[in-house]
Amino acid sequence: MANWRDEVNRLLLILSAALVFGLLINQVTLCLLIALAIYTGLNLLQLRRLTQWVSKDSQRGDNQPPESAGIWGNIFDSIYRLQKQERLASDYLKNILDKAQESSAALEMAVVMINKHGTLDWWNRASEELLGIRYPNDRNQAVTNLIRDPKFADYFHREKYDQTLRIEAPGVSGRTLEFQITLFGEHEKLMLVRDVTQLHRLESMRRDFVGNVSHELGTPITVIKGYLETILDHIDDLEPRWHKPMEQMLSQSQRMENIVHDLLVLTSIETRATPRTQDTIDLNELMAEIASNTQEIIAEKQHTLNIQCDLNIKIIGQRGELYSALSNLVINAAKYTPAGGLIELRGNIVDKYLLIEVEDNGIGIDAQHIPRLTERFYRVDPSRSAETGGTGLGLAIVKHILARHDAELEIESTLGKGSLFKCWLPIDRVQID
Ligand code: ADP
Numbered sequence: 001m002a003n004w005r006d007e008v009n010r011l012l013l014i015l016s017a018a019l020v021f022g023l024l025i026n027q028v029t030l031c032l033l034i035a036l037a038i039y040t041g042l043n044l045l046q047l048r049r050l051t052q053w054v055s056k057d058s059q060r061g062d063n064q065p066p067e068s069a070g071i072w073g074n075i076f077d078s079i080y081r082l083q084k085q086e087r088l089a090s091d092y093l094k095n096i097l098d099k100a101q102e103s104s105a106a107l108e109m110a111v112v113m114i115n116k117h118g119t120l121d122w123w124n125r126a127s128e129e130l131l132g133i134r135y136p137n138d139r140n141q142a143v144t145n146l147i148r149d150p151k152f153a154d155y156f157h158r159e160k161y162d163q164t165l166r167i168e169a170p171g172v173s174g175r176t177l178e179f180q181i182t183l184f185g186e187h188e189k190l191m192l193v194r195d196v197t198q199l200h201r202l203e204s205m206r207r208d209f210v211g212n213v214s215h216e217l218g219t220p221i222t223v224i225k226g227y228l229e230t231i232l233d234h235i236d237d238l239e240p241r242w243h244k245p246m247e248q249m250l251s252q253s254q255r256m257e258n259i260v261h262d263l264l265v266l267t268s269i270e271t272r273a274t275p276r277t278q279d280t281i282d283l284n285e286l287m288a289e290i291a292s293n294t295q296e297i298i299a300e301k302q303h304t305l306n307i308q309c310d311l312n313i314k315i316i317g318q319r320g321e322l323y324s325a326l327s328n329l330v331i332n333a334a335k336y337t338p339a340g341g342l343i344e345l346r347g348n349i350v351d352k353y354l355l356i357e358v359e360d361n362g363i364g365i366d367a368q369h370i371p372r373l374t375e376r377f378y379r380v381d382p383s384r385s386a387e388t389g390g391t392g393l394g395l396a397i398v399k400h401i402l403a404r405h406d407a408e409l410e411i412e413s414t415l416g417k418g419s420l421f422k423c424w425l426p427i428d429r430v431q432i433d
Contacts, residue, residue, distance in 0.1 A: 214264045326345070336388075
């Protein structure tokens with residue numbers, strides 16, 4: 001501001017001097033015009049210096065401003081300061097960008113940025129090795145053209161990215177890749193891909209091992225249990241001190257048989273590919289069959305089992321598997337509900353889902369256990385579970401079966417009040433008459 005006033009004062013001074021001189025020589029207009037012309041000329045000169053200075057590559061090196069005083073000196077200094085700040089900010093950003101590029105290049109995981117049109121924007125070095133993407137040819141290529149597995153296209157378009165996808169690497173047999181996509185910005189996608197071949201092999205070895213061991217254990221357990229049952233059939237021939245141990249041996253061998261059975265079921269669900277031909281299952285019939293086959297345990301504990309399904313619904317899926325999942329839930333409800341309880345099995349359409357619910361008014365589950373219930377061998381109270389012949393594998397089986405039907409399990413429970421197990425099946429697996 002002070003500079004501006006100085007400049008106005010300077011102009012007034014020049015004009016006053018020109019006026020006085022003009023009066024002296026009796027040429028006021030001429031003197032004023034000459035004074036204004038000199039003033040404008042000097043300013044034009046400064047303007048020229050400014051344009052010459054600014055047009056020099058100010059980003060490179062330290063581009064010192066021309067020496068100048070007054071308002072022009074002020075303008076040069078302000079521009080110089082702004083240039084310096086901008087240079088620092090852009091150096092900082094470039095530094096960050098370089099580091100991000102370097103670190104992503106060092107990653108073994110492929111990182112690919114996909115724009116809202118589904119085409120490739122950017123990728124790191126590992127993407128070239130894992131996915132065979134080439135720079136610059138594949139820029140702006142549709143990702144589904146580069147990874148042609150139909151499972152990938154399905155995963156990409158369905159946008160259910162809370163789950164990962166495992167498929168064989170494009171063009172390399174025997175190599176398994178895991179894809180994970182995250183949405184960001186304006187419907188852009190960040191795709192992370194890692195090589196899980198080793199993990200995949202280990203998992204299948206683990207599955208085979210569990211499957212083989214369970215299979216091998218089946219016969220010895222059946223034999224031991226058979227002999228124990230025969231001995232206990234003639235319990236009166238035994239000395240009384242052997243009664244309790246023998247009964248315990250039988251109940252433990254029964255438990256072992258349950259575990260082996262559940263492990264075999266789990267392994268077979270895990271290893272079996274989803275069959276191409278699916279059954280058309282009448283939901284009412286399925287529920288009635290479950291009610292009839294669980295009648296014994298329901299009656300034993302004097303529970304009431306209510307079935308409610310008003311719609312005529314058919315499910316497209318594996319009948320045996322869905323039967324096993326729902327009956328597991330009903331049996332659990334019966335096991336974990338004190339005698340005289342109420343169990344409900346319901347089927348309803350809610351939004352775009354078929355919702356099958358199993359509800360009981362039993363012991364309930366503390367909230368802290370709920371997220372872990374579907375883990376193998378996870379039991380809230382191992383001693384109670386053992387008493388009821390539980391293996392801790394039931395809910396793992398249910399979750400697996402539902403996943404094979406694109407469905408999800410949701411558990412709600414209040415300790416001491418009861419539990420509600422909800423199975424959400426997508427509507428495209430359902431026919432409603
Ligand atoms: P288990 O063979 O022990 O029943 P599951 O996998 O079927 O194994 O269930 C895991 C645990 O979840 C059980 O040990 C039990 O503590 C709990 N649970 C399952 N269903 C119910 C239910 N309806 N009410 C209360 N607790 C339940």
